[in-house]
Amino acid sequence: MLRPMHLRGAQVLRPGGFSDAVVGIDGGVLSDDSCGRPVDLSGWWVLPGIVDAHGDGFERHLAPRRGALLDLRDGLAMSAAELAVNGITTAMLAQFFSWEGGMRSPEFAAEMLRAHAAIAPSQAVDLRVQLRIETHLTDRFDEAAALIARHGIGYVVFNDHVPHKALAAGKRPPRLTGQALKSGRSPEAHLALLQALHDRSSQVPAALEALIAPLLAKGVILGSHDDPDAEVRAQWQSRGVAVSEFPESVEAARAAGTGVVLGAPNVVRGASHTGNVSATALVAEGLCDALASDYHYPAPRQAALKLAQSLGMEVAWGLVSSGPARLLGLSDRGRIEAGLRADLAVVDPVSGRVGATISGGRLAWLGAELAGRFLG
Known part of the structure; x- marks a missing residue:
């Protein structure tokens, strides 16, 4: 499971539409807090x-x-x-x-x-x-x-x-x-x-x-x-x-x-x-x-x-x-809301391809484009 972190800089699809608010991940669930270390996802979408x-x-x-x-x-x-x-x-x-x-x-x-x-x-x-x-x-x-x-x-x-x-x-x-x-x-x-x-x-x-x-x-x-x-x-x-x-x-x-x-x-x-x-x-x-x-x-x-x-x-x-x-x-x-399971797809708005997938707070997939941001 990922250590506490928060995703920032991305356009996040929440109920009600896109938001630039941070998404925290802590203990396998989503948070609205800037917990743990930051991961800059500027230029990407964070989707359920x-x-x-x-x-x-x-x-x-x-x-x-x-x-x-x-x-x-x-x-x-x-x-x-x-x-x-x-x-x-x-x-x-x-x-x-x-x-x-x-x-x-x-x-x-x-x-x-x-x-x-x-x-x-x-x-x-x-x-x-x-x-x-x-x-x-x-x-x-x-x-x-x-x-x-x-x-x-x-x-x-x-x-x-x-x-x-x-x-x-x-x-x-x-x-x-x-x-x-x-x-x-x-x-x-x-x-x-x-x-x-x-x-x-x-x-x-x-x-x-x-x-x-x-x-x-x-x-x-x-x-x-x-x-x-x-x-x-x-x-x-x-x-x-x-x-x-x-x-x-x-x-x-x-x-x-x-x-x-x-x-x-x-x-x-x-x-x-x-x-x-x-x-x-x-x-x-x-x-x-x-x-x-x-x-x-x-x-x-x-x-x-x-x-x-x-x-x-x-x-x-x-x-x-x-x-x-x-x-x-x-x-x-199924939604990005605090307290729900940390299931996220990080998607390139231009190509539509997935750069990273987080499931239950675990990193299920990480592409080359985002490896440095998550691991650096």
Whole structure:
């Protein structure tokens, strides 16, 4: 942990806008006092650390090539380093619990969570896990519940990746062969599994309710993923599933009202790569509580800086800091205020790149441009 210090000379994004007041860091929390030694950050912005509500970019570090699973602890440590370089101080690692196999299988989820438990406490950034449960994997819900309890997972999201439309029409689902090979099954075995999952659709609502009720009682935050329309979102809300991740239509986002998580890469690209609703349009309509990295960790920072041109810096950066912190129930971070956790991203206003990241009062990343100021 850093010794007491205060940052001066920078433009600091506080609630209400930019300020040139000093930011103190003492004992891992923020202060308004000029404590400890001064660090001159003239010419830089000091912003709240990014809170990433959903990201699966860590998978590239766990398996740099298909089937090339290295030490998962090293992979998670490398993920933490990439997060810090991009100003992310709290990250929800979105781990699948799915019939899809490979890195999405229940077996891999259990292995990943064991590695996370071993490595996360030693990392400078706050690494957390979101478990993404496939709705039709009902025969393994008990295993999912046990993992959630064992590892203290506080955020669970429900997905449905079964190609119901094609199966109901008796058609061969698209990309079947590739998905089968990725899962380690033959195309015939994979198709049989998909059909069996589709055929149990009538059992899913009751199984979900049995899984959801105790999670709600324990205060676990619940979300749905890729809501296609208002009807589906309303069904999830009736079950107590408050968060809507990446709604696919404006109707679904409007039905959600609050608790909407959108993909930052969608904003950076200017459109969804799958043809769904534009995140920028939903943000403009006020239908966004958090922008998440999804598959690309630089994206929250890039999206917020892009949106700042129209929304202003306070509103835009709030979509990657205070907004996701509220959504995840993390009241100790997301803003630069005395007494809160010392999570900061020091950003170059010209390039938009991160020069230093402080997470929980620890120096998580320090670039060459600022090394002399912090260490000199």
